[in-house]
Amino acid sequence: MLISVINxxxxxxxxxxNSFSKPLNSxxxxxxxxxxxxxxxxxxxxxGLGKFSAGMEALQSNEMNYKIIELTNSGTxxxxxCLGMQLLAERSAESPNTPGxxxxxxxxxxxPINQGEPVPHIGWESIEISSTNLFPSLSSCRDxxxxxxxxxxxxxxxxxxxxxRFGNGxxxxxxxxNNILGVQFHxxxxxQAGIDLVSEIVAWAx
Amino acid sequence: MKYRVxxxxxxxxxxxxxxxxxxxxxxxxxxxxxxxxxxxxxxxxLLLLDVKARLRNTSISPKxxxxxxxxxxxxxxxxxxxxxxxxAKTCFRSGAEKVVLNTAAILxxxxxxxxxxxxxxxxxxxxxxxxxxxxNKLMINSGKIECIESIEELIHLCELKGAGEFLVQxxxxxxxxxxxxxxxxETVRRYTKLPIIASSGxxxxxxxxxxIKSGANAIAAGAIFQFTEVTPKQVSVYLYRNxxxxxxx
Numbered sequence: 001m002l003i004s005v006i007n008x009x010x011x012x013x014x015x016x017x018n019s020f021s022k023p024l025n026s027x028x029x030x031x032x033x034x035x036x037x038x039x040x041x042x043x044x045x046x047x048g049l050g051k052f053s054a055g056m057e058a059l060q061s062n063e064m065n066y067k068i069i070e071l072t073n074s075g076t077x078x079x080x081x082c083l084g085m086q087l088l089a090e091r092s093a094e095s096p097n098t099p100g101x102x103x104x105x106x107x108x109x110x111x112p113i114n115q116g117e118p119v120p121h122i123g124w125e126s127i128e129i130s131s132t133n134l135f136p137s138l139s140s141c142r143d144x145x146x147x148x149x150x151x152x153x154x155x156x157x158x159x160x161x162x163x164x165r166f167g168n169g170x171x172x173x174x175x176x177x178n179n180i181l182g183v184q185f186h187x188x189x190x191x192q193a194g195i196d197l198v199s200e201i202v203a204w205a206x
Numbered sequence: 207m208k209y210r211v212x213x214x215x216x217x218x219x220x221x222x223x224x225x226x227x228x229x230x231x232x233x234x235x236x237x238x239x240x241x242x243x244x245x246x247x248x249x250x251x252l253l254l255l256d257v258k259a260r261l262r263n264t265s266i267s268p269k270x271x272x273x274x275x276x277x278x279x280x281x282x283x284x285x286x287x288x289x290x291x292x293x294a295k296t297c298f299r300s301g302a303e304k305v306v307l308n309t310a311a312i313l314x315x316x317x318x319x320x321x322x323x324x325x326x327x328x329x330x331x332x333x334x335x336x337x338x339x340x341x342n343k344l345m346i347n348s349g350k351i352e353c354i355e356s357i358e359e360l361i362h363l364c365e366l367k368g369a370g371e372f373l374v375q376x377x378x379x380x381x382x383x384x385x386x387x388x389x390x391x392e393t394v395r396r397y398t399k400l401p402i403i404a405s406s407g408x409x410x411x412x413x414x415x416x417x418i419k420s421g422a423n424a425i426a427a428g429a430i431f432q433f434t435e436v437t438p439k440q441v442s443v444y445l446y447r448n449x450x451x452x453x454x455x
Contacts, residue, residue: 014275014301049298050325083326117207118401118423120328120370124208124250124453143208143453145251145281147303147328149370189281189303191248191455 001206004033004041006068006084008048008058016047016081019188023199035062043205044068044076047188048083052108052150053095055083065101072103077179077205085175085182086152094150104175104182106154115167120149125185127162127173134204137196138162138174144185144193146173151184208451210250210424211414211438212403213431215240217286218258219267224432226381228335228349231257234432238273245277249438250453252278253373253403253426255306256286260348265293268300275301283331285373294321298329306373308333309346312353312360315367322368331403332364333373336390349377361397372398373426376406383409383429388420395421411436411444418450 003020005013013032020043021030031037033044046068048055059065072078080088089100092108100108111119124143138161146164151171154160162174164184175182181201187194216223216231222240223231244252254274256266265287274282284297285306294305311317311332322330337343337352344353344360353360361372374394376387386407394402404422408414408430417425430436442452 014272015279018276019279049303049329051323054324113399118399120326120401121207122328122371122401123210123423126454141454143455147281149326149328186281186303189279191280193455195279 001028001042001202002039003028003030003043003045003202003205004037004039005030005045005047006033006064008055013047015188016045019194019198020045020202022195023202035064035067040071041076043202044071044078046078046080046084046087048081048087050083051094052083052086052092052100053098055087056095056098056100059087059101069101069103072180075179078103078181079201080180080182081188082148082184082186085184086150088175088180088182089152092150103180104152104154104159104177105156106152108150108152110150111148111166111171112169115169117167120147121166122147125164125173127164129174130161132158132176133161133174134176135197135200137193137200142193144187144190146185148184152182207401207423208453209418209445210453211441211445212251212253212424212426213244213249213438214253214255214405214426214428215244216255216257216428217267217270219256219262219270223257224381224428225257228257228377228380237270241273241277245279247438248455249280250442251280251424252282253306254282254284256284257348259287260309262287265289266297268296271297271300271302285331285333290317291320291324294325298325304329304331304371306331306333308335311364312346312355315363318364318367318369322370327368327370330369331371331373332369333375334360334394336374336376336378336387338378339376339387339389342390342393345377357393358397361394365398365400369400371401371403373403373405379407381429382407383433385409386413386417388416391417391420391422411441414441414445415448415450418445
């Protein structure tokens with residue numbers, strides 16, 4: 001299989017590449033995906049760190065946004081991580097003038113500051129999983145690492161496969177729609193729980 | 207929000223070193239070997255500071271950061287000599303999750319917004335370095351120069367520019383394992399709602415609990431994890447037994 005990691009130019013690819021390389025065997029490969037990539041990957045990773053507009057502008061500058069949409073529409077599995085999950089949405093309050101990829105119906109909002117929880121939200125949290133979840137390691141008994149100020153609000157209930165408590169409320173921490181998965185936390189930074197999830201994602205894309 | 211226990215490692219750009227009161231650095235081990243040890247420990251988070259970067263007229267060593275990126279599966283923050291957006295970019299490209307700013311950001315607060323505008327506020331930690339326990343005097347340049355701003359002004363301006371978290375260090379307590387300066391943690395808590403990483407002086411399990419009670423969201427510690435048998439995991443278990451929410455592994 002081929003895994004392609006999208007290069008936004010601002011994010012750390014090393015940790016993501018290291019973590020997705022672990023479950024691979026000798027006939028598999030992992031590459032950095034940019035506008036010149038002509039290979040057709042089995043799994044496309046959209047990692048992210050930073051501001052919504054900076055991420056989208058990086059994709060738009062070499063028309064990678066179109067390429068991602070095209071591959072995803074033709075069935076390639078896509079995983080958005082942190083900002084990468086938010087970029088799947090149609091828009092974000094962080095950068096109101098910059099449209100997102102629009103692959104998941106919904107928008108991103110700032111985490112509410114009236115929940116008695118500090119924003120940005122940094123740290124280890126568990127996930128309450130819906131019945132549609134495909135990944136056994138996403139269990140409420142384990143914590144994953146979050147660092148974010150915005151969160152995705154999905155329009156379609158069926159796309160929500162995990163939520164995380166935040167003060168008296170909650171935010172969506174896992175979205176899934178057919179071949180698209182979005183996680184608000186960082187699997188590549190989530191210790192053993194993250195390592196387990198990454199192997200399940202790789203198995204899903206095989 | 208769950209409380210985090212963060213081992214602090216100091217580097218001179220080559221090795222891992224340990225000091226006392228921001229001085230008297232001595233080598234305690236090879237950076238790559240130590241990064242592997244912490245990779246296996248599955249800690250909550252790690253803090254890596256290059257204490258000699260400013261002396262070398264550069265920012266934290268990319269080589270040392272790369273060891274941690276390759277061997278850790280958990281987030282780490284880096285600091286030491288970061289003076290420009292380009293320096294910060296190098297850190298994020300090297301795999302760090304957050305940058306810790308002190309001298310450059312306190313002298314030029316716009317550096318905070320420059321970095322936060324590209325990488326988000328959660329990626330910017332400002333280190334507040336207290337000079338001594340008897341006053342609220344602040345230091346910059348690895349504790350060498352006294353800072354003219356008051357603690358209140360400094361916190362306010364840093365928040366305004368987009369700091370996402372504060373690291374609270376006390377030079378007098380650094381490396382001593384003699385207990386933390388809880389009054390300073392409380393002082394910083396009084397002026398901010400942002401997450402606080404309390405550092406300097408943790409020498410017993412109880413110190414971690416006291417830091418939380420003073421307002422810390424995370425506690426960073428070096429000496430106790432290097433010179434005693436206490437491990438970060440033991441601290442988390444202790445906190446959990448005392449009613450504080452910590453990470454589930």
